[in-house]
Amino acid sequence: MIMLFDANKRLLHxxxxxxxxxxxxxxxxTLRLALRHESMELLEKLRGTCVVMERSLDSAVTVPVYxxxxxxxxxxxxxxEMFLGAGERVALWLGAPxxxxxxxxxxxxxxxxxKLTLGQLRRGSGAAPAEHALRYVVxxxxxxxxxxxxxxxxxxxxxEEEKDAATKARPxxxxxxxxxxxxxxxxxxxxxxxxxxxxxAELRAAHPGHLPLLLELLRRGDALSKDKGAERLSxxxxxxxxxxAAIDATSLAAFLALRAPDExxxxxxxxxxxxxxxxxxxxxxxxKAALLEAxxxxxxxxxxxxxxxxxxxxGTEAAPAAAAAATSARLRQWVxxxxxxxxxxxxxxxxxxxGRLAGALKALDKAEKAAEDDGKPPKKELAEQRAAxxxxxxxxxxxRYEAARTRARFPGAFPPI
Numbered sequence: 402m403i404m405l406f407d408a409n410k411r412l413l414h415x416x417x418x419x420x421x422x423x424x425x426x427x428x429x430x431t432l433r434l435a436l437r438h439e440s441m442e443l444l445e446k447l448r449g450t451c452v453v454m455e456r457s458l459d460s461a462v463t464v465p466v467y468x469x470x471x472x473x474x475x476x477x478x479x480x481x482e483m484f485l486g487a488g489e490r491v492a493l494w495l496g497a498p499x500x501x502x503x504x505x506x507x508x509x510x511x512x513x514x515x516k517l518t519l520g521q522l523r524r525g526s527g528a529a530p531a532e533h534a535l536r537y538v539v540x541x542x543x544x545x546x547x548x549x550x551x552x553x554x555x556x557x558x559x560x561e562e563e564k565d566a567a568t569k570a571r572p573x574x575x576x577x578x579x580x581x582x583x584x585x586x587x588x589x590x591x592x593x594x595x596x597x598x599x600x601x602a603e604l605r606a607a608h609p610g611h612l613p614l615l616l617e618l619l620r621r622g623d624a625l626s627k628d629k630g631a632e633r634l635s636x637x638x639x640x641x642x643x644x645x646a647a648i649d650a651t652s653l654a655a656f657l658a659l660r661a662p663d664e665x666x667x668x669x670x671x672x673x674x675x676x677x678x679x680x681x682x683x684x685x686x687x688x689k690a691a692l693l694e695a696x697x698x699x700x701x702x703x704x705x706x707x708x709x710x711x712x713x714x715x716g717t718e719a720a721p722a723a724a725a726a727a728t729s730a731r732l733r734q735w736v737x738x739x740x741x742x743x744x745x746x747x748x749x750x751x752x753x754x755x756g757r758l759a760g761a762l763k764a765l766d767k768a769e770k771a772a773e774d775d776g777k778p779p780k781k782e783l784a785e786q787r788a789a790x791x792x793x794x795x796x797x798x799x800x801r802y803e804a805a806r807t808r809a810r811f812p813g814a815f816p817p818i
Contacts, residue, residue, distance in 0.1 A: 402818060403452075406431045408778035409811050420455075427776025435818040455514075458504060462513060464535065465496040495535070503539065513537040578608055582617060589621050597621070615644045616691055623698055631709060634702045641699035648688050656685045689735070696732040697744060703728055704750050722754060739764060742771035746783065753790060762790050781811040 405414040405423065407430055414423040434452060438444050467473040468480035473494035483491060495517075507513065517533040581600050588597040604614050619640040625633045662678055676684075706721035729751045732738060738748035739760075749764035765787050772779060784807040791800035 402435045402437075404433045404435075404816075404818060406433070406815060409781070410815050411810055411812060412816060426773070428778055431815075433815065433818060458513075461515070462498050462502055462504075464498055464515070464517070464537070467494045467496055470494055497540075498537065500543075507539045509539055509541045511539045513539065574607075578604060578611070578614075582614060585617055585621075589624050591626075610647045612644070612647055612688070612691055615640065615647055616694065619644055619695060619698060631706070634706050634709070637702040638699050638706075641695040641702070644691055644695035645699075648692050650692065653685055653688055653692070656681065657689070693732070693735055696728060696735070697747060700725055700728045700732055700747055700751075704747070704754065707754065725751065725754070740767070742768065742775075745771065749786065753786075753793075758790055758794050762787065762794075765790070779810065781807065784810065 403414075403416040404412060405416075405425075407413055408428060410431075413425070413430070414421075416423075432452060434450075436444060436447050436450065438447075465476070466480050467477065468483075468491075472478060472480075473496050476496060480493060485491060498513075503513075513536070515535045515537075517535055581604060585597055585600050585604075588600070601614075601618060604611070608614060619637065622633065622636040622640045625636070627633065661682075703721050703725035707725055710721060729738070729747075732744070732747075736744060738744040738751075745764050745768045749761045749768065752758075752761035752764060765783055768783055769779065772783075784803065788800050788803040788807060791803055
């Protein structure tokens with residue numbers, strides 16, 4: 402028995418020993434296979450059984466046809482139309498499809514299968530009834546660097562020399578800082594907290610205000626277990642504030658407001674001794690990305706704080722709710738949270754907290770549509786928010802339907818085989 406599941410463990414298809422077809426959207430899927438037999442010895446031999454999967458191509462791959470072996474070997478002119486009489490024969494050679502025409506996932510060893518048909522004129526246009534099966538095994542990719550071309554080898558060596566020169570010119574302190582920062586990313590687990598905190602304190606003292614370090618501290622707080630509750634949320638907000646404080650928002654806005662100069666002006670700016678426009682743009686783009694990440698994580702933490710406070714003390718005026726509204730307003734200065742797929746879920750939570758339930762529901766629809774277009778699996782959190790919003794709107798029937806639909810779409814575990 403074969404059972405096919407989506408990323409949320411929802412059963413999509415069942416099959417048996419006979420091949421079957423199923424249409425799937427973009428995304429990740431899990432295939433579970435069960436082989437049954439009364440002999441355990443035979444089952445052990447089948448433990449390494451391979452599953453063969455076939456899929457239809459979006460567009461057909463054309464196989465070139467040549468009239469001679471020489472043309473096929475040199476990828477010369479393809480064979481044109483040929484008119485054959487009864488009993489007449491002709492030899493044809495098939496060439497390899499062009500590499501750029503193959504599917505993107507056509508890796509070495511994969512097999513493309515199709516058919517070859519011939520036209521007919523006596524009984525009307527169209528293909529002749531006879532078909533010939535074709536199978537093409539994708540060969541290894543051409544290694545252009547291994548070709549015996551002196552110019553190509555020279556070009557390959559040049560970036561390495563430039564990289565070595567840049568590495569030598571780089572201060573040792575910066576190299577050590579980046580190495581320690583890379584090590585911190587592998588020490589986020591609770592068991593390595595002491596080592597992580599020691600490295601963080603050392604780097605803070607030596608490189609205060611270093612943006613990648615502050616971002617790492619923010620991401621570490623966000624990666625903490627949600628069981629830590631208020632402690633985790635406070636840590637995220639504090640780390641986000643440090644990131645925001647390290648960025649000159651006024652200079653960032655001034656740079657983004659300017660139009661990009663033409664290439665000649667960019668080169669002249671670099672030759673004048675100052676940083677080139679490309680270097681400035683890269684620095685400010687990184688600063689903007691860091692600012693958006695900090696504000697979005699801070700807003701999410703403040704919304705969680707407000708929800709937590711309402712559960713612990715219902716009816717009290719929540720200070721985190723006001724802080725979340727202020728952070729949301731600041732985030733909207735840099736990005737349209739209502740239309741950007743990366744922030745639309747936060748926008749929905751802000752709208753719901755402000756009492757604009759219809760706007761929150763509309764934002765959830767956008768978030769679900771954006772995830773579907775990107776081939777991402779639906780989120781259970783989004784479905785639960787939708788059911789809660791429908792309940793707050795007084796649409797009890799729709800709320801119950803959405804809750805039942807959520808249970809069906811997001812089962813807790815795989816069903817038994």
